[in-house]
Amino acid sequence: MKILLIEDEPELAASISDFLKAEGYLVEPASDFPTALEKAVVYQYDCLLVDINLPGGGTGLDVIRALKTLRPEAAVIIISARNALDDRIAGLDFGADDYLTKPFHLSELNARLKALLRRRHFGGSSDIVFHEIRVNPNHRSVYVKETLLDLTPKEYDLLLYFLANQHRVLRRESIAEHLLGDDADQMDDFNFIYSHIKNLRKKLVDLGCPDYVYAVYGIGYKFTDSK
Amino acid sequence: MKLLHKTQQLFFRGVLPVFVAAGVVSFFTLRGVFDHETDEKLMGVQAEIESYVQANDTLPAFFQTVFDRWYAERMPNGSVKNTSGQTFSDTTLFNKFENEMEPFRQLRFPVMIRGQAWRVSVSTSTVEYHDVVLILAVLLTTVFALLLLVMLWVNRVVSRKVWQPFFETLEEMRRFRLADHAPLKLSPSSVEEIQELNTTLENLAHQVRQDYHTVKKFTENASHELQTPLAVIQSKVEILLQDETMSEMQAQQINIIGQSTQRMARLNRSLLLLSKIENHQFPAREAVALKPLLEKRLVWLEDFIAEKRLELQIELAEKTLETNLFLAETLVTNLLTNAVKHNISEGMLRVTLNECALIVENSAASPEGQVADLMARFARGNPHSEGVGLGLAMVLEICEQQGLGLEMGFENGVWSAAVFFKKSVF
Numbered sequence: 110m111k112i113l114l115i116e117d118e119p120e121l122a123a124s125i126s127d128f129l130k131a132e133g134y135l136v137e138p139a140s141d142f143p144t145a146l147e148k149a150v151v152y153q154y155d156c157l158l159v160d161i162n163l164p165g166g167g168t169g170l171d172v173i174r175a176l177k178t179l180r181p182e183a184a185v186i187i188i189s190a191r192n193a194l195d196d197r198i199a200g201l202d203f204g205a206d207d208y209l210t211k212p213f214h215l216s217e218l219n220a221r222l223k224a225l226l227r228r229r230h231f232g233g234s235s236d237i238v239f240h241e242i243r244v245n246p247n248h249r250s251v252y253v254k255e256t257l258l259d260l261t262p263k264e265y266d267l268l269l270y271f272l273a274n275q276h277r278v279l280r281r282e283s284i285a286e287h288l289l290g291d292d293a294d295q296m297d298d299f300n301f302i303y304s305h306i307k308n309l310r311k312k313l314v315d316l317g318c319p320d321y322v323y324a325v326y327g328i329g330y331k332f333t334d335s336k
Numbered sequence: 337m338k339l340l341h342k343t344q345q346l347f348f349r350g351v352l353p354v355f356v357a358a359g360v361v362s363f364f365t366l367r368g369v370f371d372h373e374t375d376e377k378l379m380g381v382q383a384e385i386e387s388y389v390q391a392n393d394t395l396p397a398f399f400q401t402v403f404d405r406w407y408a409e410r411m412p413n414g415s416v417k418n419t420s421g422q423t424f425s426d427t428t429l430f431n432k433f434e435n436e437m438e439p440f441r442q443l444r445f446p447v448m449i450r451g452q453a454w455r456v457s458v459s460t461s462t463v464e465y466h467d468v469v470l471i472l473a474v475l476l477t478t479v480f481a482l483l484l485l486v487m488l489w490v491n492r493v494v495s496r497k498v499w500q501p502f503f504e505t506l507e508e509m510r511r512f513r514l515a516d517h518a519p520l521k522l523s524p525s526s527v528e529e530i531q532e533l534n535t536t537l538e539n540l541a542h543q544v545r546q547d548y549h550t551v552k553k554f555t556e557n558a559s560h561e562l563q564t565p566l567a568v569i570q571s572k573v574e575i576l577l578q579d580e581t582m583s584e585m586q587a588q589q590i591n592i593i594g595q596s597t598q599r600m601a602r603l604n605r606s607l608l609l610l611s612k613i614e615n616h617q618f619p620a621r622e623a624v625a626l627k628p629l630l631e632k633r634l635v636w637l638e639d640f641i642a643e644k645r646l647e648l649q650i651e652l653a654e655k656t657l658e659t660n661l662f663l664a665e666t667l668v669t670n671l672l673t674n675a676v677k678h679n680i681s682e683g684m685l686r687v688t689l690n691e692c693a694l695i696v697e698n699s700a701a702s703p704e705g706q707v708a709d710l711m712a713r714f715a716r717g718n719p720h721s722e723g724v725g726l727g728l729a730m731v732l733e734i735c736e737q738q739g740l741g742l743e744m745g746f747e748n749g750v751w752s753a754a755v756f757f758k759k760s761v762f
Contacts, residue, residue: 118564124571190563212567212601215574263639278577280591282598292636294602295673295727301639326584328577328591 110226111135113154115145115172116188117163121211125158128215129222141165142172149176154183155226158218159205161189170203177204184229186221188213210291214283220273237272240334241318244269253316263288264309267302271322271332280329306330339502343495344488351487355480363473370465371441375424378443381406381458382422389447395454405429406458408447421445429459438463501525505534512541513616514548548615555611562604569597606726613663613733623656624664626689633672634687640676641685646698649686655694657757659738667734670727671696671753678751693756700751731755 112134116122119140126136137154139145142165149157149172157176159169169187176183185204190211201208207221227235227246237244243252249265251258260268270279270287284306285299310322323331337345385406388396395408422445429440440459447454505522512520520541522534573594577587612618630652634641641648657664675685675698683699731753735742741756 118568120568121564121571124568124575127575128571190561190567210605211563212570212597215571280574280577280594282595283574289636292669294605295669296640296677298640298677301643304643305639325587327588 110155111137111153112222113137113139113145113148113152113157115139115149115158115163115169116160117141118160125215125218128219132219142167145169145172146175150179153180155229156184156186156222158186158188158222161187173203173205182229184225186218186225188218214280214286216270216274216277216279216283217287220270220287223273224269237269239272239275239321242268242272242313244272253313253318256316258312258316260309260312261305263305264312267305267309271330274332276331276333276335278325278329278331282329284329339499340492340495344492347488347491348484351484355484359473359476359480362476363469366472367469370462370469374441374460374462374465375443378424378441378458378460379422382443382445382456385456385458386447389449393449395447395449395456404458404460406456408454408456426462427459431461439466498527501527501530502533505530505537509537513619514545519545552615552617555608563601566597566601566604570594570601573597603726606730609666610726610730610733613666613730613737616737618660618663620660621658622661624659624661626655626657626664626668626694627652629665629668630672630687630689630694633668637672637676644676644679645682646676646679646685647683649684652687652689653691655689655691655757663734663738667731667755668694670731671755674727674731675751675753684750692758693754695752695754697750697752699749700746 110133112129114122114125114129114136116125116138117140122138122140126138129136137148137152139148142163144165145159145163146167157173159172161169163169163172169189173185173187176185181204183204184206186207186209187205188209188211206225209218209221224246227237237246241254243255244250245252246269249262251260251265251268266288267284270284281299281302284302285296286293288302288305289296306322310320314320319334321332321334323333325331381404385396398407422443425442425444427440427442428437430436431438439462441462442457442459444455444457447456501523508520508522520538522538525531525534573590576582576590577594582590634648634650671694672687675687675696678700679685679698680701684697685699686695686697688695688697732742734740735755741758742753743756744751744753746752
């Protein structure tokens with residue numbers, strides 16, 4: 110999977126790049142407008158991560174506009190510090206598929222990227238399989254050893270988030286923000302995720318699944334089959 | 337005080353004393369003239385009597401008409417010296433023709449007849465001229481009053497006409513919104529000062545708009561500048577936390593860096609939003625149905641409500657409000673999240689929506705009683721809470737902008753916030 114990362118802040122670009130490489134992506138960086146525009150138009154990528162504010166005479170929105178006239182099916186996620194409502198709307202109007210406001214969690218970016226690529230490449234029809242767990246994202250249904258598992262919407266989102274970020278320490282705040290969406294800013298007490306995690310683990314274990322969820326003391330959780 | 341009233345008042349204050357003074361002066365001048373005439377007349381009579389006495393060596397016959405009379409009396413011998421010269425006096429005498437007492441002017445003077453001193457009194461009635469003066473006074477007052485009224489009216493009409501462009505300018509200024517895209521355009525005036533005022537205001541508005549856009553741009557850039565390093569820190573924290581060789585203690589420290597970064601990012605976002613609201617950057621208006629907004633937010637909050645085991649009392653009527661959708665969402669979100677955040681375990685949360693108000697009540701510990709404190713930026717109800725405390729400041733600002741009434745209070749362990757849809761309700 111080839112990703113074009115358009116981001117002018119070198120350290121942030123390095124973080125994202127390292128993270129995505131570890132996930133097995135090929136990451137091509139572009140740090141200014143002309144490079145970004147050229148690469149976006151000339152080469153084919155599975156997804157573009159686009160920052161709006163760029164040096165070099167144009168914005169990320171211009172890149173998206175140019176790209177979308179050539180390849181309307183291209184997958185685009187905007188990553189921007191500008192959370193101005195009109196930017197977001199303009200971006201989505203230009204054909205961006207998703208919008209992440211800085212600062213964001215890399216695990217959140219990862220989950221959104223995976224969901225987007227799945228939608229693009231398999232029309233969402235491919236199942237996510239992890240040992241005895243099988244998730245059908247189209248129907249939002251989960252099977253353990255081919256037995257349908259009844260999950261609440263939040264438990265389902267939680268499981269998908271874990272599956273997207275396997276073997277990785279997920280901070281409590283990152284999980285809470287994933288479950289609450291953009292309005293997570295409003296709340297400051299994230300204890301509620303304990304009960305969702307507890308219930309999810311119980312439901313999985315009850316159907317004969319090993320407990321893949323590990324608590325990382327004081328920090329968060331890890332979903333993994335090793336250890 | 338209105339400008340027109342003010343000019344009227346000043347005009348009135350200026351003209352009235354002049355009129356009163358003019359009235360008083362004319363009155364006394366007239367009276368002086370009349371008095372002088374009367375005295376002349378009496379002195380004429382004196383001269384006649386004196387020449388009669390000189391010629392005939394005796395007094396003329398006593399004389400009395402309705403208006404004039406004279407008589408003489410003998411003076412005691414010893415008082416001759418004292419009786420030299422004239423004395424004028426005002427007195428009242430009985431008018432036997434009219435059968436009543438009337439005011440008279442009297443002149444007394446001495447005459448010597450055959451070595452005998454006589455004192456002669458000559459009087460003339462002043463009833464006539466008293467009447468004249470009275471009529472004149474009434475006439476003057478009426479004329480002055482009428483004149484005053486006419487002048488006030490003219491002044492009013494003229495002022496209104498002269499100040500018309502000023503009021504137009506004022507109205508334009510009132511309608512002027514910084515966030516509007518059109519520059520301020522005032523209608524030209526033929527009055528030099530008004531034109532000058534308009535030009536000055538237009539320049540000022542232009543300058544302010546420019547500054548405003550600069551500031552807006554600056555806040556946006558500041559947000560960008562700030563969010564990017566925050567994003568860098570956060571991403572590095574996340575990458576570091578994946579390092580399995582790190583000790584648990586180190587991981588915890590790094591996690592705390594991550595938490596603080598997140599708080600800072602949240603604070604930055606809230607401040608930006610508040611400044612946007614304060615800058616009137618959400619001018620669009622539409623009919624907003626409040627019930628679905630509240631229901632959506634309550635569903636969103638269900639985890640927090642469940643965690644605190646709150647007792648819900650929800651009573652929502654259908655109500656639409658002409659307002660900005662985003663602001664209405666922000667208002668509802670802040671009121672509800674606040675009520676949940678500051679609630680106590682197993683407390684109560686009551687949300688009532690009816691035709692005239694949205695009322696959110698919740699159980700709370702006492703520190704929230706300080707409404708004013710809570711409104712202030714950064715104030716927090718609970719020192720252990722990590723909430724930013726900007727929520728209520730936002731609520732206040734939105735209510736003010738959208739013409740909504742807001743009342744808050746703490747009583748018997750219940751904190752309540754009521755938003756009235758018509759400000760005139762209280």
